[in-house]
Amino acid sequence: MTDIKCKIIPEPQDHKFVFRQTSVKSPYFDGDDYAEVPSSKISYLCGNCDFTLAKNIHSDQIVQLLSTDQPGLNIVLQCPQCEKFNELRTNSSKI
Numbered sequence: 535m536t537d538i539k540c541k542i543i544p545e546p547q548d549h550k551f552v553f554r555q556t557s558v559k560s561p562y563f564d565g566d567d568y569a570e571v572p573s574s575k576i577s578y579l580c581g582n583c584d585f586t587l588a589k590n591i592h593s594d595q596i597v598q599l600l601s602t603d604q605p606g607l608n609i610v611l612q613c614p615q616c617e618k619f620n621e622l623r624t625n626s627s628k629i
């Protein structure tokens with residue numbers, strides 16, 4: 535499995551996809567249900583505190599979850615633990 539540390543960014547003012555979750559400290563996305571997917575799994579960690587924002591997912595799954603096919607779409611996840619905003623890049627081919 536590959537771990538990706540997200541980039542910490544300032545709070546987005548006009549971002550289309552911002553997930554805020556500060557009451558429940560659990561990953562936003564958990565791809566365990568997709569165990570049959572043969573491709574490699576990725577976990578996204580908070581760039582500040584290493585909290586697991588999403589685990590066991592394929593980057594394509596996030597795109598599907600958001601019902602969009604825009605390449606390189608940036609999603610912002612607020613870390614439940616440290617409340618920083620993490621920029622989650624679905625275009626992760628250049629790791």
Ligand SMILES: [Zn+2]
Nearest residue numbers: 580583613616
């Ligand atoms: Zn954090």
